[in-house]
Amino acid sequence: MPMNAPASNPADLFTETAFTRKKRRTEMLAQGLFGTMTLAMVIPLALILGYLAYKAAPLLSWDFLTTNPTHGMRKGGIWSALLGTIYLVVLSLCISAPIGVLAAVYLNEYAKDNWFNRIVNLAVVNLAGVPSIVHALFGLGAFVLFARLDRSILAASLTLAIMTLPVIIASTKEALASVPVSFREACWNVGATRWQTIQAIVLPNSISGILTGVILQVSRTAGETAPIMFTGAVFYRNIPEGNLFAYGIKDQCMALSMHLYTVTTQVTNAPEALPYAIAVTLLGTVLLINATAIVFRVWLRTRKKW
Amino acid sequence: MANAVRETPDTVASTRRTPRPRRGNLGILGERVIEVLIHLCGISAMIFVFAIFFFVFREGAPILRKLDLGRFFFTQTWYPTSLNTPRYGVGALIIGTFSVTVLAMLIAVPFGIGAAVFLSEFCGKKMKETLKITIELLAAIPSVVWGFIGLTVLNGVIQKVFNVQVGLNVLNAAILLALMSVPIMVSIGEDALKAVPDSYREAGIALGCTKWQLIWRLLLPAAKNGLLAAVLLGVGRAVGETMAVLMATGHSVNIPHSIFDSVRTLTATIAAELGETAEGSDHYRVLFLIGILLFTMTFLVNLLADFAVKGIRKK
Numbered sequence: 001m002p003m004n005a006p007a008s009n010p011a012d013l014f015t016e017t018a019f020t021r022k023k024r025r026t027e028m029l030a031q032g033l034f035g036t037m038t039l040a041m042v043i044p045l046a047l048i049l050g051y052l053a054y055k056a057a058p059l060l061s062w063d064f065l066t067t068n069p070t071h072g073m074r075k076g077g078i079w080s081a082l083l084g085t086i087y088l089v090v091l092s093l094c095i096s097a098p099i100g101v102l103a104a105v106y107l108n109e110y111a112k113d114n115w116f117n118r119i120v121n122l123a124v125v126n127l128a129g130v131p132s133i134v135h136a137l138f139g140l141g142a143f144v145l146f147a148r149l150d151r152s153i154l155a156a157s158l159t160l161a162i163m164t165l166p167v168i169i170a171s172t173k174e175a176l177a178s179v180p181v182s183f184r185e186a187c188w189n190v191g192a193t194r195w196q197t198i199q200a201i202v203l204p205n206s207i208s209g210i211l212t213g214v215i216l217q218v219s220r221t222a223g224e225t226a227p228i229m230f231t232g233a234v235f236y237r238n239i240p241e242g243n244l245f246a247y248g249i250k251d252q253c254m255a256l257s258m259h260l261y262t263v264t265t266q267v268t269n270a271p272e273a274l275p276y277a278i279a280v281t282l283l284g285t286v287l288l289i290n291a292t293a294i295v296f297r298v299w300l301r302t303r304k305k306w
Numbered sequence: 307m308a309n310a311v312r313e314t315p316d317t318v319a320s321t322r323r324t325p326r327p328r329r330g331n332l333g334i335l336g337e338r339v340i341e342v343l344i345h346l347c348g349i350s351a352m353i354f355v356f357a358i359f360f361f362v363f364r365e366g367a368p369i370l371r372k373l374d375l376g377r378f379f380f381t382q383t384w385y386p387t388s389l390n391t392p393r394y395g396v397g398a399l400i401i402g403t404f405s406v407t408v409l410a411m412l413i414a415v416p417f418g419i420g421a422a423v424f425l426s427e428f429c430g431k432k433m434k435e436t437l438k439i440t441i442e443l444l445a446a447i448p449s450v451v452w453g454f455i456g457l458t459v460l461n462g463v464i465q466k467v468f469n470v471q472v473g474l475n476v477l478n479a480a481i482l483l484a485l486m487s488v489p490i491m492v493s494i495g496e497d498a499l500k501a502v503p504d505s506y507r508e509a510g511i512a513l514g515c516t517k518w519q520l521i522w523r524l525l526l527p528a529a530k531n532g533l534l535a536a537v538l539l540g541v542g543r544a545v546g547e548t549m550a551v552l553m554a555t556g557h558s559v560n561i562p563h564s565i566f567d568s569v570r571t572l573t574a575t576i577a578a579e580l581g582e583t584a585e586g587s588d589h590y591r592v593l594f595l596i597g598i599l600l601f602t603m604t605f606l607v608n609l610l611a612d613f614a615v616k617g618i619r620k621k
Contacts, residue, residue, distance in 0.1 A: 027517045031428050037420030041488055042440050045447075048455055099347045106348025110341075122612055123352035129539070129608035130358060130601060131546025132449075133573045137580075137597040141361035145585070162354050169351065195337045223448025226548040226573075230580055257450045257549075264454055265553065279454050283447060290446045294439055 052283065056276035064277060068241055073263055074270050078278060080239045083246060084153075084253030085285075088228065089221045091157035091249070092164065097214055099161075100168030107169070108176040109198055128166035132226040135163045139231040152250045156232025160221050167217045175209025176202060208300045215293035219286045225257040233258040235266070256282045359601060366594030373592070384559045386579065386589040394592045396599070398559050402569035405476050405562050406551060407544045410483035414544075415537055417484070418491030422536070423521055425492065426499040438493075445489035452482045453553030460554070470566045474556035477565040482550045487540035494539055498532020499525055531614045538611035542604050548573040572596050 016024070067077035107124075111117040139159030149155040179202050187197040203210075233255045239246035247253050260278045263270055373394065381395030421441070425434055460481060461473035468477075502525055510520045526533070556568025557578065576593050583590040 023516050030517045030521070031424075034420050034424035034428055037417050038424045038437060040417060041421060041444060041485070041492075042437065044485065045440065045444050048459065051459060052455075099350055102344045102347035103350055106344045110344060111348065120349055120352050122609070123355045125612055126605055126608050127351050127355050127358075129542045129546070129604050130355075131548065131573060131604055133548040133576050134358065134362060134546070134597045134601050134604075137362045137365070137576065137594055138358040140580075141365045141594070142357060145365075146361065162358075165351065165354070193337060195340055219446055223446075223450065225448070225450040226577055229577065257448055260454060261450050261549065261553070264457060275454060275458070279451050283451050286446055286448055287443055290443055294442065 049283070052276055052280050056273055056280040059271070059273040059277035060280065065281070066241060068238060069236070069259075073236065073259075073267050074274070078256065078259060078281060079241050080237055080246075081254040081256045081259035081278075082281070083239065083244070084233070084237075085222055085256040087153050087247050087253055088157050088160060088232075088255060089218055091153060092160040092221050093214065093218060095158060096161035096165050096168055096217065100165050100213075100217075101172050101210060103165070104169045104172035104176060105198060105202075108173050109194070109202065124166050124169050127162075128170070130163075132163065132224060135159055135227045136230050138162075139227055144231055150250070151230070151232050151234075151252050153232050153247060153253050154249050156228040156253075159227045159231045160224060163224065163227055164217045164220050167220055168213050171213025171216060172206075172210045175206040175213065178209060179205045208296065212293045212297050212300070215289055215296065219289040219293070222289065223257055223282065223286050225255075225261055228255055228258060235262050256285070359598075362594055362597045362601065366591050366598055369588055369591035369595060372588065373595075378592075378595075382559075382561060384575075386583075386592065392588065394588075396572065396575075396596060398561050399570055399572045399575055399596070401561050402555070402559075403545060403571040403573070405569060406479045406483060406555065406571060407541060409476055409480035409565060410487065410544045411537065411541060413480060414484035414488050414491060414540055418488045418536065418540065419495055419526075419533060421488070421492045422495030422499060422533075423525070426496045427517070427521065427525070441489045441492050444485065447486075449486065449547060449549040450553075452486055452550040456482045456550060456554030464566075468566065472556055472566070472568060474554055475566045475568050476555065476562050478556075479551045479554040479569075479571075480565070482554055483544045483547055486547060486550065487543045490543060491536045491540045494536035495529075495533050498529040498536065501532060502528045535611040535614035538607050538614060542607040542611065545607065546573065546600060546604050548577050552577050572600055576600075 064077040065082060066079050068079050069081070070076035103124075107117070107121065111120065136159065139155060139162075143149045143155040143158050144151055147155075149158075183201050183205065184197050187201045188194075192200065232252055234252045235254075235258075237252060237254050256278065260275060260282055263278060264275045378394055378396060379400070380397050381393070382398040382401075383393040383395045384398060385391075385393045421437075425437060429437065456478050457474070460478050464470065464473035464475070464478055506524050506528055507520065510524050515524070551571045552574040555570060555574060557570050557574065558568040559570045560567065562569050576596055579589070580593050583593065
């Protein structure tokens with residue numbers, strides 16, 4: 001047959017022509033370029049963390065965490081700030097977790113696809129986009145002044161709760177959506193009502209996903225500064241060391257994030273390592289909480305049966 | 307014959323012999339209550355968005371009668387504490403916010419989109435997982451820590467590298483904002499690229515496209531709505547960011563002539579000055595008015611982003 005005979009040696013088919021070589025090179029170039037761009041974000045993270053930890057090292061110790069700041073915050077530890085942050089986080093969690101989870105249940109299980117629910121979804125997105133300082137103004141206007149809570153842990157926690165609500169809604173919604181519809185159908189078919197299905201089938205099957213979202217909310221709350229500046233956090237407050245119940249709900253408190261801001265910008269002659277140590281404590285807490293959430297999520301994925 | 311099987315009294319009795327099991331009234335009531343609660347919580351986000359606007363506006367509105375809005379927006383003299391003639395012109399602050407945001411986006415967009423492309427098109431599964439986790443951690447760093455990094459680390463670096471007097475300037479804040487807004491861009495951008503059907507890629511490869519051509523001519527155009535949304539969400543984040551810009555911009559009200567000039571942003575002004583104003587004073591109300599301005603800006607940006615995302619869904 002007069003068609004071009006195939007090359008006698010199959011290997012010849014795979015030798016590079018100038019064209020394929022060029023193609024391969026540009027491909028590698030693309031990979032290299034995009035890879036570098038990605039690394040350009042990852043490497044600063046590692047470098048910064050390393051640098052901060054290195055600078056903070058001389059001060060970090062158990063005593064640093066459990067003693068109050070003294071001498072105009074130039075000496076001592078961060079106990080009162082740490083405890084304040086814990087109070088704010090726990091209280092705002094107690095407020096926003098139930099509301100957020102129920103809101104997600106509504107959006108995923110009850111809401112039909114109509115204009116009203118599109119607006120509700122849009123509101124969630126927009127709530128997530130409201131600047132933190134506007135949340136601070138809102139907290140001041142609504143809780144501190146209008147509701148007469150004064151500047152207190154309660155007012156600050158409410159502000160933080162509303163701010164982090166979208167985080168919980170989004171992650172819970174995702175967790176609920178990952179439960180297959182067939183599970184629900186099976187339950188409806190044996191005569192269960194909608195709520196019975198949700199509490200017996202949907203929530204138990206998505207509880208770990210919901211918890212992951214809650215953990216993420218905690219980490220977000222712990223780091224926020226602007227919303228609490230005018231609603232409940234103060235520069236300095238002396239509380240007894242070692243007492244976990246030192247703050248009342250109507251008290252003002254210190255907070256780690258606020259403390260970092262204060263020490264960095266308003267306290268002169270602070271020892272050099274002090275702000276670094278506060279930053280590392282705050283960052284360490286937040287990243288640790290996040291890492292927990294991630295590990296939890298990975299573990300979850302491995303044992304998912306469907 | 308359809309009427310062959312008649313309902314005899316006998317069959318009726320047999321169906322009625324076992325009454326349907328009923329739940330207790332308490333259970334039914336409880337379910338009603340919880341469903342009402344769910345509906346209430348469901349619309350809570352909407353209520354909160356309105357509440358935010360209402361309460362911030364409520365504190366800021368009384369000044370509107372006294373304030374000339376034209377001068378408020380377009381003059382650059384911000385002397386809120388002047389005893390005789392306090393002047394509230396936010397022109398310079400708007401330009402400050404604008405300059406920092408634009409520069410941040412110039413840095414963040416190429417990196418964000420580039421990283422999204424790398425994650426979705428080049429990476430293996432393991433590496434992708436690792437990188438995504440790292441980016442998630444990057445997103446978790448609190449803004450006050452970013453501000454601290456800007457103040458201590460980046461300040462010195464900029465002074466040395468560019469040989470300038472002050473390291474707290476537009477560039478410093480823009481780099482921080484870029485690092486802060488890149489994670490959201492990457493995750494939304496990657497979703498957008500993932501949403502491009504594989505058949506597009508297969509068609510491209512079958513035609514002998516290089517990866518470049520595939521990305522440049524096929525994927526980016528196909529995913530452009532999602533990528534636009536990613537960029538807009540990044541912009542929203544950058545405009546609304548407070549603590550980092552408060553600490554890193556140098557905090558002087560002026561119109562920048564280069565990226566090494568100090569500026570001040572809208573957000574930073576509120577954060578810095580609200581604590582020192584008397585409640586109910588003009589200055590205090592003007593700050594709330596700035597809050598309304600910020601709220602409106604981010605609201606519009608988020609709305610646009612949402613429309614852009616809806617654009618992909620329709621396809």
